């Protein structure tokens with residue numbers, strides 16, 4: 001769906017459908033929140049909200065994501081592929097193709113050769129002159145930037161398989177359909193491949209933290225069928241055919257939880273979630289409920 005207008009319409013329809021159970025006006029309110037969110041994606045120049053960070057470096061990725069991410073990236077070889085979902089300007093991918101990366105990852109430098117292929121996905125096209133220059137210098141199709149569609153709008157055949165998938169405050173933090181998002185990620189992940197992501201301001205697996213902003217809920221919540229709280233880490237661990245580690249990074253403001261989801265067999269089944277709350281933001285505030 002390349003037309004952004006059609007994309008927004010689809011979102012509005014999708015949103016209205018998921019919220020038919022809401023009180024009168026609920027779907028209208030949701031449509032307004034989705035329109036606000038769309039405006040954030042489309043924002044340019046001074047209109048880009050302060051909290052909408054689109055230029056994190058590879059170093060920031062390494063600091064935010066679980067420790068294993070850095071090793072996994074260092075182990076990639078020229079035939080391998082790295083997908084960054086919600087890449088913003090794609091700075092992290094650009095930083096990977098620098099001599100500095102090899103200096104910092106000396107081991108395996110020769111085997112790494114011309115490096116893996118890097119694919120960036122973003123709803124809006126935020127490529128810079130740096131991206132175009134680097135793409136022209138590298139071997140053809142070594143880096144790819146796909147825009148105008150959400151992850152769920154690509155088929156597995158179109159994107160192919162990846163050994164490493166990252167998401168730093170991208171689709172995993174912004175999607176209205178978290179279970180479909182995970183389904184898609186795991187379908188694109190090669191066996192033994194790793195998905196590395198992060199969420200800000202969530203109840204961590206230890207369960208001892210409180211929402212960062214007084215009077216506000218956690219940014220992402222999941223309720224069980226009986227309404228009881230399900231931690232995001234526990235929900236990820238309930239997916240079949242994956243091994244999950246959750247790492248709390250309490251020194252971040254707001255604190256973050258970093259997740260490493262490793263695909264260990266093919267019969268992946270993601271417990272379905274329905275969306276029950278969405279408030280636009282950077283990232284949005286989202287509530288989900290286990291479907292059964």
Ligand SMILES: C[S@@+](CC[C@H](N)C(=O)[O-])C[C@H]1O[C@@H](n2cnc3c(N)ncnc32)[C@H](O)[C@@H]1O
Nearest residue numbers: 054055056086087088122123150151170171174
């Ligand atoms: C806050 S920016 C983060 C950019 C980058 N990861 C960084 O840290 O600098 C959010 C990015 O996620 C993208 N995004 C949000 N939802 C998405 C989805 N469902 N599929 C693909 N990209 C998505 C946006 O288009 C944008 O590129």
